Amino acid sequence: MRQEEIWNTDVAHGYDTPGTGMFAPEVLEPTVDRLAELAEGGPALEFAIGTGRVAVPLARRGVPVTGVEMSQPMVDRLRTKVDEATIPVVAGDMATARAPGTFQLVYLVYNTISNLLTQDEQVACFRNAARHLAPGGRFVIELWVPELRKLPPGQQAVVGGESGTGHFVLDAYDVLRQHVVSHHFWFGDGEETRMFRSPHRYIWPTELDLMARLAGFRLESRHADWHGAEFTAESRSHVSVYRRGEKGPDQLGG
Numbered sequence: 038m039r040q041e042e043i044w045n046t047d048v049a050h051g052y053d054t055p056g057t058g059m060f061a062p063e064v065l066e067p068t069v070d071r072l073a074e075l076a077e078g079g080p081a082l083e084f085a086i087g088t089g090r091v092a093v094p095l096a097r098r099g100v101p102v103t104g105v106e107m108s109q110p111m112v113d114r115l116r117t118k119v120d121e122a123t124i125p126v127v128a129g130d131m132a133t134a135r136a137p138g139t140f141q142l143v144y145l146v147y148n149t150i151s152n153l154l155t156q157d158e159q160v161a162c163f164r165n166a167a168r169h170l171a172p173g174g175r176f177v178i179e180l181w182v183p184e185l186r187k188l189p190p191g192q193q194a195v196v197g198g199e200s201g202t203g204h205f206v207l208d209a210y211d212v213l214r215q216h217v218v219s220h221h222f223w224f225g226d227g228e229e230t231r232m233f234r235s236p237h238r239y240i241w242p243t244e245l246d247l248m249a250r251l252a253g254f255r256l257e258s259r260h261a262d263w264h265g266a267e268f269t270a271e272s273r274s275h276v277s278v279y280r281r282g283e284k285g286p287d288q289l290g291g
């Protein structure tokens with residue numbers, strides 16, 4: 038299934054959940070606070086900007102934001118909130134699309150680097166981030182830690198979800214290809230059921246750091262969340278901040 042088919046009109050319409058889930062103030066405010074701090078007042082570029090969950094409040098903070106996004110229905114939702122002059126968006130693939138200008142900060146949140154399904158595309162995404170930054174500029178990634186410890190030998194799927202919400206997740210693994218397909222199910226009170234499925238290539242933090250090095254970045258910090266909690270062996274997610282070196286990706290070769 039291609040990303041354009043996944044992020045279709047129905048998904049785009051149901052994406053925003055104002056005030057709850059990923060749109061809850063306790064999730065969004067620390068995200069925006071930290072990104073504004075890391076941008077140091079300079080312009081920011083969001084890869085896979087979606088409906089502007091993060092970009093809209095970040096722009097309201099006074100940080101100029103541009104986006105790259107491949108789904109037109111997601112951009113259409115963004116356009117119900119802000120116009121093109123406030124948040125310009127380049128239509129295309131974050132591994133290759135070029136937005137005009139040089140940025141202080143490029144960010145890619147909510148696990149979205151894993152939507153690129155090959156290692157080559159993920160490395161290309163790092164290189165593309167570096168191309169948009171001056172030396173010293175930052176690339177911030179929010180990504181989950183693969184939960185392979187939940188997968189005993191011989192088992193191919195793990196079931197999770199939040200108790201009492203009617204939301205269940207079935208993660209089906211292909212460990213040879215380093216892929217996981219997440220199937221989300223929502224069960225209503227009656228017979229109503231909704232399903233959303235998305236394929237991912239999962240990445241260990243250390244592999245992510247190696248991709249960064251290939252593109253001329255070094256790791257500046259890694260925390261378990263946007264508040265700056267310590268990243269430990271038990272952390273389920275991380276916010277990693279990379280800084281671009283003097284040499285851009287096109288001067289590094291490889």
Ligand SMILES: C[S@@+](CC[C@H](N)C(=O)[O-])C[C@H]1O[C@@H](n2cnc3c(N)ncnc32)[C@H](O)[C@@H]1O
Pocket residue numbers: 040044084085086087088089090091105106107108111129130131132146147149152153
């Ligand atoms: C989980 S949503 C995240 C949206 C937004 N960043 C947020 O935090 O709410 C993933 C988004 O990534 C976009 N996307 C997936 N692969 C992409 C790619 N290769 N290039 C650009 N956008 C992509 C999808 O269209 C979708 O809007």
